[in-house]
Amino acid sequence: MTDNFMWVFGYGSLIWQPGFEPAARRLARLDGWHRSFCMRSIHHRGTPEQPGLVLALDRAAAAACHGVAYAVGPGDEAAVMAYLRERELVSSAYLETVQTVAFEDGGTVEAVTYVIDPDHEQYCGGLAREEQARIIATATGGRGPNADYLFNTAAHLAELGLPDPDLEWLSARVRALLAGH
Numbered sequence: 001m002t003d004n005f006m007w008v009f010g011y012g013s014l015i016w017q018p019g020f021e022p023a024a025r026r027l028a029r030l031d032g033w034h035r036s037f038c039m040r041s042i043h044h045r046g047t048p049e050q051p052g053l054v055l056a057l058d059r060a061a062a063a064a065c066h067g068v069a070y071a072v073g074p075g076d077e078a079a080v081m082a083y084l085r086e087r088e089l090v091s092s093a094y095l096e097t098v099q100t101v102a103f104e105d106g107g108t109v110e111a112v113t114y115v116i117d118p119d120h121e122q123y124c125g126g127l128a129r130e131e132q133a134r135i136i137a138t139a140t141g142g143r144g145p146n147a148d149y150l151f152n153t154a155a156h157l158a159e160l161g162l163p164d165p166d167l168e169w170l171s172a173r174v175r176a177l178l179a180g181h
Helices: 077-088 129-138 146-159 165-180
Strands: 006-010 024-041 052-072 094-103 108-116
Touching: 006 077, 006 094, 024 108, 024 165, 052 094, 052 129, 052 146, 077 094, 077 108, 129 146, 129 165, 146 165
Parallel strands: 006 108
Antiparallel strands: 006 052, 024 052, 024 094, 052 108, 094 108
C-alpha cells in the first residue's frame, strides 16, 4: 500500500482539515521532531499586530511526534502539492521537507512534511505554556480564533488515540482563560 503513492505527514490542522481527499490514511510517527506551538501566526490564527500561535515541528533529538500519514492518489500529486504550498508556505516560516515516518502498524515511508525554520522571524520556540495559553486565548486570524485551532487539534488527536498531554493542558488552560473573560 505504500508503493506508488506520495505521502504527506500531518501533525496539526492537517489531521482534521487536510484539504484534499486522501487515497489512504494511516497513523504514523516522526522521530527527531516534536509538535510545538513555536510559530507565530500572522495570517491564519493571528494578525501582524496580534500574532497567534500555530503548531510546527521543532527538531529535538529524543522526541517523536505522532500524527497521520496521508497517501495522495495517483494523478493528484501536483494539485495537492500546489494546495499545500499555498496553505503552508504563506509566510516561509515552514520548510517543505521529506521525512521518514513510521507507520504505527509497521513499515516506513517517505512523506512530505512541513517543519519550522528556526531562523525565521516567526519562530518562537521555548515559550512558557502559560504565555502560549494567553496568546492562544486572545488571538484571531483569517481562519478564525486561535483557540478553535487548539481545541480541534487536541480533540482530533484524542479521537485517533494519540493524546498530546501538552495540548490537553493548553486546552484546559485556554478554556479557563476564556471562561474568565
